Amino acid sequence: EVQLLESGGGLVQSGGSLRLSCAASGFTFSNYAMSWVRQAPGKGLEWVSGISGSGGTTHYTDSMKGRFTISRDNFKKTLYLQMNSLRADDTAVYYCAKGPTTSFCWPHYWGQGTLVTVSS
Amino acid sequence: ETTLTQSPAFMSATPGDKVNISCKASQDIDDDLNWYLQRPGEAAIFIIQEATTLVPGISPRFSGSGYGTDFTLTINNIESEDAAYYFCLQHDNFPLTFGQGTKVEIK
Numbered sequence: 001e002v003q004l005l006e007s008g009g010g011l012v013q014s015g016g017s018l019r020l021s022c023a024a025s026g027f028t029f030s031n032y033a034m035s036w037v038r039q040a041p042g043k044g045l046e047w048v049s050g051i052s053g054s055g056g057t058t059h060y061t062d063s064m065k066g067r068f069t070i071s072r073d074n075f076k077k078t079l080y081l082q083m084n085s086l087r088a089d090d091t092a093v094y095y096c097a098k099g100p101t102t103s104f105c106w107p108h109y110w111g112q113g114t115l116v117t118v119s120s
Numbered sequence: 121e122t123t124l125t126q127s128p129a130f131m132s133a134t135p136g137d138k139v140n141i142s143c144k145a146s147q148d149i150d151d152d153l154n155w156y157l158q159r160p161g162e163a164a165i166f167i168i169q170e171a172t173t174l175v176p177g178i179s180p181r182f183s184g185s186g187y188g189t190d191f192t193l194t195i196n197n198i199e200s201e202d203a204a205y206y207f208c209l210q211h212d213n214f215p216l217t218f219g220q221g222t223k224v225e226i227k
Binding site: 004044045046047050059061062095104106109110112113 | 154156161162163164165166207209211214215216217218219220221
């Protein structure tokens with residue numbers, strides 16, 4: 001059974017940094033691309049970033065490029081999102097998602113999310 | 121960037137109803153569109169891939185149609201367990217984008 005467990009969320013001041021983690025189990029982690037998706041309170045879903053199975057290819061939504069960095073450790077079966085220069089509008093539930101193949105990162109399975117709150 | 125316009129934002133249905141949710145893309149995305157549902161407090165579930173293909177294990181009461189820019193999720197004979205937030209996703213181009221979602225309430 002695919003399981004994705006996000007952690008690392010919490011309260012951070014504007015301008016601060018936070019690193020989210022997503023521990024994966026139930027599948028061969030290195031064989032699948034992964035994504036981060038977020039949902040701000042009362043808003044729709046927003047794709048943040050994706051990474052290939054090897055970690056060699058990454059994609060970002062323009063508004064987060066340069067502030068957020070996606071990475072993965074295939075030995076630890078963990079996906080990361082380093083978030084810097086956080087702003088109030090980054091407040092959201094952040095979801096980790098598994099893609100269907102090593103290259104395609106669109107969500108196939110989702111975690112339950114971790115809440116990030118940025119205070120201004 | 122491809123914008124997905126999803127409607128309605130909210131709907132209330134009676135058990136047994138047939139429900140349609142629309143997702144319109146701002147440009148041609150072929151059939152690169154998925155549908156998901158999310159119940160409160162639970163992880164999202166992938167239900168339709170490539171616009172029309174039912175994901176294995178998902179109830180056949182769900183179906184998808186459309187190609188290009190206009191897509192529809194249909195729920196036949198809706199049941200109480202179908203109360204959820206439904207959303208579409210396009211994966212034709214980066215950045216991936218979502219519809220704004222539809223909250224379905226069962227009376």
